Amino acid sequence: xxxxxxxxxxxxxxxxxxxxxxxxxxxxxxxxxxxxxxxxxxxxxxxxxxxxxxxxxxxxxxxxx
Numbered sequence: 001x002x003x004x005x006x007x008x009x010x011x012x013x014x015x016x017x018x019x020x021x022x023x024x025x026x027x028x029x030x031x032x033x034x035x036x037x038x039x040x041x042x043x044x045x046x047x048x049x050x051x052x053x054x055x056x057x058x059x060x061x062x063x064x065x
Contacts, residue, residue, distance in 0.1 A: 018043040
């Protein structure tokens, strides 16, 4: 299942799994990255494809409410 383009221009919030520090980026950023370094705890955070699918679906459901 491909990541949908309907969330490309939407600001999405992701929290570091190590320290819960939030980042907010456009959906297009999350589509192309495989990971990032947390600005707070400096952990290397990997975001796999399955995690991205679940992340986008959670945000899609929040937008419908």
